Amino acid sequence: MYPKSLEKLIESFRILPGVGQKTAERYAMHILDQDLSRVDELSVNLKEAKDKIKECEVCHNLTDQTICDICTDDYRDQSMICVVSNAKEAFSIERMGEYNGLYHVLGGLISTKKGTLPEDLNIESLNNRLKNDVSEVILALNATVEGEITSLYLSKKFGEQCKVSRLAFGLPIGGHLDYADEMTLMKAFEGRNKME
Amino acid sequence: MYPKSLEKLIESFRILPGVGQKTAERYAMHILDQDLSRVDELSVNLKEAKDKIKECEVCHNLTDQTICDICTDDYRDQSMICVVSNAKEAFSIERMGEYNGLYHVLGGLISTKKGTLPEDLNIESLNNRLKNDVSEVILALNATVEGEITSLYLSKKFGEQCKVSRLAFGLPIGGHLDYADEMTLMKAFEGRNKME
Structure with a gap:
């Protein structure tokens, strides 16, 4: 036609x-x-x-060089690695402008549904990076079942080598209590902070 | 980034x-x-x-030839021309599969807001086509102020040369009375048909 x-x-x-x-x-x-x-x-x-555009050989983030700008930036804090499931999330965190450490892109999440196993993700290369002076691994994974499972797996695997932290759960800024689901509310209560 | x-x-x-x-x-x-x-x-x-992709030299529809497949198709009814504002609408009518005449693409609608005048549209070339044996011009323009103005203009201009008709207004098939606006309801009442 x-x-x-x-x-x-x-x-x-x-x-x-x-x-x-x-x-x-x-x-x-x-x-x-x-x-x-x-x-x-x-x-x-x-x-x-x-x-x-290729994957950075160190952190698997997207780059047009062999090693990405973030990994080669000496002004960034080499002792922190923020773990994300895909490159887009790393860019989101960059846009926030507050984080000054390095990244590691897993390339997915452990998933029974999709059949993604730990060995399908960039976990071995993360392990190798921890041999250098890394003091903290920050898990910035989705607040979903798959994100949880992957976070648990990584914290078990690396918890003895260095500090493993994860992003806080809670109400989104500007969010109304009415619209928050029960799980979010529960997490927000659990993580409540003393006001000063 | x-x-x-x-x-x-x-x-x-x-x-x-x-x-x-x-x-x-x-x-x-x-x-x-x-x-x-x-x-x-x-x-x-x-x-x-x-x-x-260029404009057909006859009807201004989109084509990859000089004159489009519809204009050169001898099996189509050469005595009817359906006037639409853009090529996409001609393709929509084609998809319906019921119309077997020719098309004419105006390239817009008369609009005081956008400053589109009759001479900015492909109206002169429509005029030229009417010199051949065309018995009916079917106006298939939007049911908007601009569509109305353009329809009125064309029916005044060509009404004496040949029959000028326009598409019916009314309730869309599957539409609920509740959701019909007042203008649509009014048009549907005006255009009511005797049931047989």
């Missing part, structure tokens, strides 16, 4: 997450209205990103 | 309609997980569509 090259573009857009036929059509139509230079840019950037 | 080529890809994705920073990040991350071949395909298809 659509001209062939338009049909092919629509089909291609469907590889994007959450993009169905309607959205793909909207995107493709919009592309036809854009300046050629901007479309060329998108086309080139797709290839380039796919080509250049 | 992100590696440069990833940052550039995220920026590029933001040319898509309704795609903000968060979605662009999600798309870019997803791209990194895809097979190289599929990403290459998207990259190539973007360029190709932008390169090949």
